[in-house]
Amino acid sequence: MTALTPRNVPALLLRLREESFSGTVRVSGLPGGSIHLRNGLVGAIETPGAPTVTSALLTSGRISDEDWLAACAAEPDADRLGGHLVAEGLTGAAELEVVCTAAVFDAAFAMALSPPGSWELSDRESALVAEPGVEPRQLTEETSRRMALLSRLWGPPGELTRVRPAPVAGAGPRGSDGWLARRHRDVLAGVNGRRTPRDIAFALGRGLYAVMLDLIRMEALNLVQWETRTTADGRPSTAPRVPQADTITAVRAPEAAPLPKRRPGGAPPAQDVGPKKGG
Incomplete structure (x- = not known):
């Protein structure tokens, strides 16, 4: 790369987009991950924080x-694996595109839940990528929107990933409105007071963000309840919460928030890594 070193991951991805970079960006931290770019577009993100495309297809x-x-x-x-799956009739081209693209957005969201560390560039690594890929700016904007929405509905998204929801005693498989969607029933079946939203997402092979929204919805229906939430220093959380299910799809996307600055010799402050597919 040329000129000054980008100050954060979104700025880095924008620079790499301008340069039509094909390769991998390895981001340290918890969970950290690998961002795979093809001609400057984000084709795949692999992170321990969210289910992969493989998990979504198999689970x-x-x-x-x-x-x-x-x-x-x-x-x-793996770059050519998607075409092979379609040619063999194991999945449709449109379905595979949706699954791969959704996995990119979800992984970016998962990485944004904790402060990132440093990064390094490496040569192209084989990965099952979305075609043609996601614009870095869309990725940042969508992640910012998701973080803001969860904060409004529940509280700090990073805190929500650590709670262990439990089923409400006596609650059946139906919501208070007399009907519960299949995806909600699947999530409810995984709620046992020990699993975190991330555990449930991996068990179902579903996106972490979608599972978190479903859990908020089911709490509003009095089907699940949260353990007492505490902050890092052990004190009860005072984060605002508005768990109203009818607002989940009504919030407009906010301005994209920058990721933390990269600082030599230490991890940067908290940030957002984010996505959004146009439309």
Whole structure:
């Protein structure tokens, strides 16, 4: 790269977009992750904080384990694996695009929940990528929107990932309105007072952000309840909460918030890494 070093990850991605960079950005931290770029567009993000495309395809039952292993053996280059899956009739091109793109946005959101560390650039690494990829600016804007929405509905999103929801005693599989969507029933089946929203997301092969919204919805329906929440120093949280389900889709996207600055010799302050697919 040329000129000054970018001050944060979004600025770095914008610079790499201008340079049509193809390669991988490794971001340290908890959870940290790898951002795979193709011609400057974000094709995939892999992080321990969110389910991968593989998890979304296999855990959901879209593709069987046997078919997946056979496909990987036939096409070892993950960049071309998607085309092979479609050619073999294991998934549709449109469905695969939706799954891969959704995974990019969800992984960016998961990485934004904790302060990032430093980063380093490396050569292109094989990955099952979204085609053609996601614009870095869209990624940042969408993550900022998701963080703001969860903060409005519940409180600090990073804190929500650590709570362990429990089912409300006597609550059945139906909401107070007499009907509960299938996705909510699936999430409710994983609520046991020990699993975090991230645990449930991995168990279902679903996006972390979507699971968090569903849990907020089910709390509003009095189907789940939270453990007593505390801050890092052990004191009860005073974060504002407005768990009203009818507002979940009504909030407009705010201005994109920058990620923390990268500082030599230490981790930068908290930030947002974010996405949004146009439309």
